[in-house]
Amino acid sequence: MKKIKFEKNGKIFTLKAIVCENKDLIKFMNRDYFMNLCKSGCPNYNTNWSCPPNSPRFDEYSADYDKSLLVEVTSEVKDDEEFMEAYIQNRNTLEDLLSKMQIDFECIKTACGSCNLCKRCAFLDNKNCYHPEKMRYSMESMGMDLQKMSEEIFDHQLTWNSKKEQSTTCTSIGSILFNGTFLEDDFCDLARDYRF
């Protein structure tokens, strides 16, 4: 696993990256459990082409690719306001970086959260996705247990703000799916050169 620290707008971010075989990631898929969680608690459920139940299963979606580069971006936060700011910053930073990797390595990225490319998703108007070539699914929408994955692979526990407890870190996880012999260093060289 590779680890890089970088600064953006006066904040320190930690980026961890690791290459995994997709067959080894399947054990983190719990599609039915997360589908039900989304159904009972997420306002985006069945409102977007990228969200359950419209998203595919990870094992089917990743079938044409041997490997994934998992990328985790973490920043420290002091309060609820900082947590929300960091959530957006982490997500944007990761999306930018994965988009660049996607072009440079001719691979396919997964998204961080639901697709927000259009102001109103075509799904709501019973139309096909307006940008199928750009739209991507998040790993969680495909049934992946990011909490378990982060603990086992990155040795990092994902924490969230609640009324009882203030989280001290904000974390986003994304990935690219690829074939070939790229190493973590190949991706991290790009991350180091990237102007965050």
Ligand code: SF4
């Ligand atoms: S690209 Fe637009 S239409 Fe397609 S999933 Fe994203 S928001 Fe919906």
